[in-house]
Amino acid sequence: MNMKKICVILSIIALCICYVSQGVQVAALEGGKMYQQDEDSFQLTDNSFYRTHKKECKFSGHSYLAKEEVTCYKNPESDRKVAPIEKGEYFYVIYTYQTNFETWGLASYGIDKWVKLKDLKFVENVGSFIAEYWKEMGKPKNAELKKALGTVADTLQKDIVKWSYPCSGKVVGTCSKKEYPDMRSIYLSDIYQDKKGRYWKTYGGGFSEMESYAICLSDPENDQIEKEITLTKPYAGGKYGRWLAMIPAGIVVCILVVLLTVIGIRRRLRNKIVAEDAMKTNV
Secondary structure, three states: OOHHHHHHHHHHHHHHHHHHHHHHHHHHHHHHOOOOOOHHHOOOOOOHHHHHOHHHOEEOOOEEEOOOOEEEEOOOOOOOEEEEEOOOOEEEEEEEEEOOOOEEEEEOOOOOOEEEHHHOEEEOOHHHHHHHHHHHEEOOOHHHHHHHHHHHHOOOOOOEEEEOOOOOOOEEEEEOHHHOOOHHHHOOOOEEEOOOOOEEEEEOOOOOOOOOEEEEOOOOOOOOOOOOOOOOOOOOOOOOHHHHOHHHHHHHHHHHHHHHHHHHHHHHHHHHHHHHHHHHHHO
16 A cells, blocks of 8 residues: 555545544533523423432423424333324423433423423524523613613604514514513513613513514614524433544544554565565575
8 A cells, every 4th residue: 555545544534533523522512501590480390200300400491393293201211102292382391301312301291291302493582592591681770771761662663573582683573662561561571681782571481483582672673683692502412422423533543543553564564575585585
């Protein structure tokens, strides 16, 4: 095998290792970036599995859509199936539980309804936004908010724009300017203030675009607010998922070691034969 072929093979192997390593880093990021929220803000169903595995469960609150009919199980460690979630249904996952090869979610539908996250479509809406950004939501200072809302309310001319979530860049509809919230309704909910100082109010939770949306209190008529936030898709693999991703890299490394070993052995044998031939010639 000449050096040109060896270089080509080594280049291909190096690219494979880089590609796999990048995938592992992404998986690790997704798996490590978990958000915790106040459990009291969600009503927990009477789930026996959760009660006995509370320490291993993590709060989620993210929204999902059933792309197809979703198989549901009594719990992550049981093969017993319960009533499925119908195609097209929106719901949120209250808690997640991780086994060796799967991440399971406790669906908001009721008692003993666990689903595999990989079977669901993650939905970037108000529910998922709140699950990820709840720490950055709160009640602004009275004077600042009152002044801002009063100024805007007096100048409204058109319908108010509905967004899938604050700073999403995705318009999901409009509502009448008469529905611009008053101060009392504002103080009954948490407000998000983006990096440009705009105030946002969220409506609904983990369901359809018609039932959950956000309006920009500071600029309610503007339908050209650019996307500034992309929500993080929750990790759907198991405990060993990131290690499994290393298997291809391990195989590549093994092939590389074997290849270099074979080349070295062949070279030493060839040198030995050449040396023996030279000795015979001299004799």
